[in-house]
Amino acid sequence: MGWRVKCRVCGTERVIRISFDISKQPAIFYYCNVCRRNTFNDILEYVDEG
Numbered sequence: 001m002g003w004r005v006k007c008r009v010c011g012t013e014r015v016i017r018i019s020f021d022i023s024k025q026p027a028i029f030y031y032c033n034v035c036r037r038n039t040f041n042d043i044l045e046y047v048d049e050g
């Protein structure tokens with residue numbers, strides 16, 4: 001389970017696995033392996049997979 005987020009710089013969507021609730025915030029600063037740096041990521045939804 002985790003959060004589906006979308007990098008604001010390159011648009012890549014990924015699921016990040018963090019346990020705390022980030023739904024109250026509009027975005028999270030997180031490492032993007034496409035941009036190869038930390039970027040702001042829009043929080044799209046909570047996913048329960050794996």
Ligand SMILES: [Zn+2]
Pocket residue numbers: 007008009010011012032033034035036039
């Ligand atoms: Zn990116």
